[in-house]
Ligand code: PEP
């Protein structure tokens with residue numbers, strides 16, 4: 001290049017060539033998928049194969065890592081490609097050849113329902129004329145009178161629950177569910193101009209959207225929340241009125257369409273806020289048996305005792321897993337209830353048809369709302385793995401020579417603690433629960449045979465710092481992103497953390513890298529708000545015996561990571577965990593982070609023996625924090641490897657893009673290169689023999 005700067009237009013040309021190549025490869029991939037679909041068409045096998053999908057994702061992530069490309073980016077891209085090819089195969093099996101349909105929805109253009117309807121049509125290769133109606137009922141009448149072929153209506157929201165009016169329409173009319181679609185709701189606040197939140201007097205939105213942003217609305221008490229029949233309509237009204245004291249809640253898309261300025265993004269109480277839509281038709285759909293299917297129904301049980309249980313037994317006894325069960329008052333019958341039920345299965349499948357017949361015999365009333373291709377299914381959960389390794393199976397650990405039957409006998413014969421050994425706790429005691437407790441965070445399971453790595457900076461310092469770290473640790477095998485935003489510092493003059501603003505940065509960085517986040521909660525009044533955003537709530541060593549805080553954490557449905565106190569015994573630590581569990585929240589992960597001893601060569605003395613003791617005495621998972629445990633960078637990796645070998649269920653590690661510049665815990669924070677080395681060798685450390693009650 002003889003010292004000259006490369007010509008930007010030349011580089012852009014090169015980029016265009018590469019992009020064209022990517023599109024051609026996607027087209028080539030689609031052709032192969034279509035050939036596979038043709039082969040499958042002749043057989044009876046289902047079109048979705050979770051194991052194969054996992055292999056593909058692991059394969060491309062490994063290839064990306066070899067090339068120095070972000071593995072999390074490549075995973076995201078391939079997840080989209082795979083979901084598209086499943087849809088392509090389903091389309092082929094359903095014989096949907098495209099075409100034009102008339103679609104009714106409730107709301108105006110750019111409403112969430114509009115977006116969901118378009119997504120549904122695109123997934124099926126259909127073109128549509130979309131018409132918005134004022135109410136759900138009007139949209140349904142368009143369908144019943146033949147003015148529309150399909151209606152796309154919201155049926156439930158993961159924050160606000162079922163939408164009763166739509167269930168009422170399904171109960172009253174001959175309408176059938178023929179499909180479903182999901183939409184991730186990212187509410188924003190938008191106004192006609194950039195104005196401070198304190199100057200707002202009115203906030204308009206659909207009542208469900210207002211309900212989903214309760215915590216945000218409480219932070220602007222001078223603005224009166226006003227119901228509007230649609231989120232997009234509220235945006236349109238704000239644009240038309242041009243009053244700077246009025247704002248609306250709705251999608252960023254609608255804000256842009258009506259020329260509004262977004263004042264705040266992501267203001268829902270919960271970050272994972274999804275709405276599920278049903279696609280309705282006047283006639284039921286026939287869905288190929290190889291397509292994963294769901295059937296929805298309304299059920300009214302008899303008056304005799306155990307009536308509901310009998311109905312549920314029919315479904316579970318016939319191997320149908322239930323994805324939804326909700327009870328609602330039965331109209332006109334005070335204190336009687338009906339149930340909305342979704343099961344996995346296709347009413348055209350003889351096995352499902354037989355179960356539904358049996359259900360009719362056991363219940364007072366059953367209305368089948370339709371069988372349709374399933375989209376909204378719980379993500380399959382997986383135990384944490386290191387470097388793509390599978391957690392060791394019980395056989396591989398106990399030795400392949402052993403006969404499985406013998407092993408089972410050994411399990412049965414193993415001595416088990418019959419009674420609690422402590423006066424201070426009972427629910428966290430092994431005696432109360434033989435199996436290891438498994439705690440779900442996103443699609444990850446913590447505990448049992450899995451191994452999870454939580455990594456990130458001691459403190460969130462800036463957007464750049466946290467997103468760089470997030471991407472790096474995700475690409476090197478971390479499962480969860482850590483970052484403190486409220487910091488318990490020894491000196492009041494030290495950096496105290498970025499607070500709520502830091503939490504937003506942490507959550508955004510985690511979302512971008514595909515990682516749930518963990519952060520420390522210091523006070524009772526932070527619990528609810530933090531529980532809305534963080535995957536795991538951390539209780540710091542200094543707060544291990546903050547009993548009010550522990551009790552409050554026992555009341556939220558969020559995993560809690562409880563650090564061992566600086567000078568706490570294991571018994572005291574388990575008793576602290578009992579405070580949380582006794583309030584009803586069993587999701588406690590213990591974390592050994594070193595204790596104070598007379599030893600002064602390390603910041604704390606990391607007590608690895610605590611792992612063995614805790615695993616024996618309690619069913620809760622226990623992880624290790626070698627960063628605080630040693631306080632010194634060179635000791636972190638060896639102690640991390642030792643912790644895995646000693647049976648920990650995971651690690652909590654401090655990583656900083658430039659440790660020397662870290663605003664807290666600089667001495668113990670690993671550089672990206674050091675973290676990469678830790679992870680590389682961690683995969684070589686044999687995981688501790690899978691330990692259940694049998695091995696003790
Ligand atoms: C932390 O994890 O950053 C922290 C403050 O830890 P500990 O409570 O163990 O000191």
Ligand code: MN
Nearest residue numbers: 458654664665
């Ligand atoms: Mn720290």
